């Protein structure tokens with residue numbers, strides 16, 4: 459797939475999920491590097507930077523995307539010849555994809571240890587790592603049951619219930635607004651993350667903060683499953699995470715909206731859950747309390763450099779084994 463095709467698919471959410479977006483962007487950069495017929499390193503670098511900027515511009519919230527792009531672009535050494543520069547990018551892309559897959563597996567293993575036989579778990583949206591923890595627990599023979607939300611407006615819950623069904627996990631499918639009605643039937647919440655800020659706040663699918671608030675009120679523990687490349691280095695220097703607002707017609711069909719001139723549809727795709735509502739963040743480096751987010755950023759991402767910044771900053775970053 460070309461870079462513009464990949465960018466379009468990420469934008470339209472045909473390719474979605476923070477981890478998957480990151481790996482797909484790395485693949486697109488690798489394939490772009492392979493096919494580019496640039497006369498010299500400077501031209502190669504310029505083309506690669508344009509491709510990187512296009513990918514980063516597709517969705518603003520999941521920091522896995524700029525973190526992945528940043529990591530791959532760090533392989534481009536401008537002082538070597540074009541073939542070496544190309545190989546540098548390809549190598550880093552392969553490294554990112556591999557370490558991301560490895561991280562997902564490790565989190566499943568760590569997360570499963572927090573799931574006990576007989577647990578009833580609530581999940582919101584479709585997170586590969588959150589589901590990985592549940593599937594691993596089931597594989598270990600633990601009898602679990604899941605409540606999965608619908609996830610309006612894009613219905614990612616449909617993907618979640620299919621995955622759970624196929625893993626042989628007893629699943630209850632509920633509308634988003636039914637979470638409080640069922641929270642007392644649940645003894646654990648597990649969700650994914652699109653971004654984790656330096657103070658341990660978790661940015662995830664819209665509705666996650668309501669789920670976490672409801673869980674806190676009911677004294678139900680909340681676990682967030684997140685690879686270290688979901689942590690946002692630039693929040694250390696005060697940058698805020700942009701919350702993507704998606705098209706109104708995802709919520710209300712245009713033909714109805716047209717008849718309602720006084721109505722504005724608001725469609726934020728994500729919200730922010732404060733660290734007080736989160737008991738644990740399970741990363742591939744182990745489980746941490748949210749208050750330790752800074753340590754993850756410092757140790758594994760290098761906070762002084764941050765995410766990919768088109769045209770600026772020197773490369774370094776994600777050190778995912």
Ligand SMILES: O=P(O)(O)OC[C@H]1O[C@H](OP(=O)(O)O)[C@H](O)[C@@H]1O
Nearest residue numbers: 474475476477585586587650651663
């Ligand atoms: O990386 P994994 O854990 O799969 O997904 C993490 C998060 O990415 C998704 O965003 P979207 O559906 O792409 O908007 C959801 O918010 C999900 O919780």
